[in-house]
Amino acid sequence: MPTTSLPGLAKLARRPISRDSxxxxxxxxxxxxxATTLGGAAGRMSRLTGRGDGSVxxxxxxxxxxxxxxxxxxxxxxxxxxxxxxxxxxxTRLVAAAIGSMGQDVAxxxxxxxxxxxxxxxxxxxxxxxxxxxxxxxxxxxxxMEATRPRVVVLLNxxxxxxxxxxxxWLVARRWREAFxxxxxxxxxxxxxxxxxxxxxxSVKSVSWVAAGQxxxxxxxxxxxxxSHLRRDELGWRCGECGLSRPPARWVLDGAAVIDAFGAVxxxxxxxxxxxxxxxxxxxxxxxxxxxxxVDQALPHLRSVTSVAGRYTTVPRRGRNLRLLLAxxxxxxxxxxxxxGQDGRPVMLAVNAQxxxxxxxxxxxxxxxxVLRGRPVLVAGERRIDLAVRLEVDQVRFGLVxxxxxxxxxxxxxxxxVIANYxxxxxxxxxxxxxx
Ligand SMILES: [Zn+2]
Numbered sequence: 001m002p003t004t005s006l007p008g009l010a011k012l013a014r015r016p017i018s019r020d021s022x023x024x025x026x027x028x029x030x031x032x033x034x035a036t037t038l039g040g041a042a043g044r045m046s047r048l049t050g051r052g053d054g055s056v057x058x059x060x061x062x063x064x065x066x067x068x069x070x071x072x073x074x075x076x077x078x079x080x081x082x083x084x085x086x087x088x089x090x091x092t093r094l095v096a097a098a099i100g101s102m103g104q105d106v107a108x109x110x111x112x113x114x115x116x117x118x119x120x121x122x123x124x125x126x127x128x129x130x131x132x133x134x135x136x137x138x139x140x141x142x143x144x145m146e147a148t149r150p151r152v153v154v155l156l157n158x159x160x161x162x163x164x165x166x167x168x169x170w171l172v173a174r175r176w177r178e179a180f181x182x183x184x185x186x187x188x189x190x191x192x193x194x195x196x197x198x199x200x201x202x203s204v205k206s207v208s209w210v211a212a213g214q215x216x217x218x219x220x221x222x223x224x225x226x227x228s229h230l231r232r233d234e235l236g237w238r239c240g241e242c243g244l245s246r247p248p249a250r251w252v253l254d255g256a257a258v259i260d261a262f263g264a265v266x267x268x269x270x271x272x273x274x275x276x277x278x279x280x281x282x283x284x285x286x287x288x289x290x291x292x293x294x295v296d297q298a299l300p301h302l303r304s305v306t307s308v309a310g311r312y313t314t315v316p317r318r319g320r321n322l323r324l325l326l327a328x329x330x331x332x333x334x335x336x337x338x339x340x341g342q343d344g345r346p347v348m349l350a351v352n353a354q355x356x357x358x359x360x361x362x363x364x365x366x367x368x369x370x371v372l373r374g375r376p377v378l379v380a381g382e383r384r385i386d387l388a389v390r391l392e393v394d395q396v397r398f399g400l401v402x403x404x405x406x407x408x409x410x411x412x413x414x415x416x417x418v419i420a421n422y423x424x425x426x427x428x429x430x431x432x433x434x435x436x
Pocket of ligand 1: 223224225226227228239240241242243244
């Protein structure tokens with residue numbers, strides 16, 4: 001990281017620059033223009049020196065020079081913010097694809113760099129794009145809303161991420177609710193089946209409610225409004241005490257089809273696997289439709305998305321085809337199990353407990369592994385013993401392996417699904433020589 005040159009960059013930033021000297025960014029105030037250019041240079045330097053893909057460092061440098069750079073870069077665009085515990089990166093990609101079907105350029109942080117510096121890098125990389133579709137960390141939504149004045153906010157779901165963050169999701173929902181109260185003009189696209197999400201968006205005037213489903217109920221047994229027990233039936237959820245209930249949805253995921261706001265039914269036919277991605281696609285269609293996109297035109301663009309930031313990619317390795325699935329928390333593991341091949345193919349599970357994973361692995365006990373019975377299971381990762389104990393209790397037979405290559409050697413030629421949490425996923429990708 002070129003920190004030594006920062007004072008020099010800042011000095012340069014204060015020098016007046018001729019309006020024509022930087023093409024394409026003339027709308028921006030001078031300071032923001034310089035910050036953007038310097039950020040781009042730092043990003044290129046970072047890529048050239050092999051210290052990352054440059055998307056974050058460029059934003060960091062830009063923000064040092066112009067702290068309000070995110071606001072400057074967002075002005076005049078239609079901004080969509082996508083947040084929630086699971087599915088942010090994939091949904092961001094799908095929303096960008098759906099809006100792109102209208103022939104418009106879209107700026108997007110496609111690789112999941114979802115803090116302020118990542119957003120700055122995404123926007124400064126596409127200065128002329130009239131649309132911006134940005135993944136936002138769920139805890140930072142209020143701050144990023146304030147900075148970017150979004151036209152649409154997409155709320156996917158809220159569940160515990162790692163054990164040490166479990167208590168936070170109620171607080172996150174409350175902060176979302178407060179942020180919407182302060183910005184009544186924003187349109188929200190929200191999952192009606194997630195009680196915390198529905199409560200957070202409950203006072204928003206303009207909402208596209210989506211029946212996107214909720215497989216994971218463990219974090220929403222209680223009413224977000226009054227704390228009483230929530231009841232669930234085929235119509236959804238409701239509180240017997242205060243009357244809070246699932247809002248009626250205009251967009252519905254029905255099996256593998258989408259029912260749009262006008263009642264038209266279409267098969268989704270996605271290349272991405274699993275029910276969670278079908279939900280994400282319906283959310284994306286609801287967003288694009290808000291901007292006037294045609295569902296028939298948008299669908300082929302969604303179908304053409306085959307992998308997202310290395311996830312769902314199939315990688316050949318010594319005669320086996322490895323399919324890589326990232327799952328970071330209990331709800332994510334449940335979704336990943338849903339994606340596993342129905343042919344009883346082997347699966348490798350890998351768990352680490354480094355910083356980004358959460359140090360505490362007790363969340364492993366929240367997941368039901370019985371679905372893995374009868375399938376060859378291999379267990380890897382720095383915390384494979386924790387996972388092994390858990391599988392033992394669920395009577396799932398497994399073998400311990402040291403890494404992805406040993407797993408490859410232990411299974412017959414053919415398909416192997418790999419489910420890993422965050423740093424384990426990155427390690428596996430590095431072993432397989434995947435960098436993008
Ligand atoms: Zn209630």
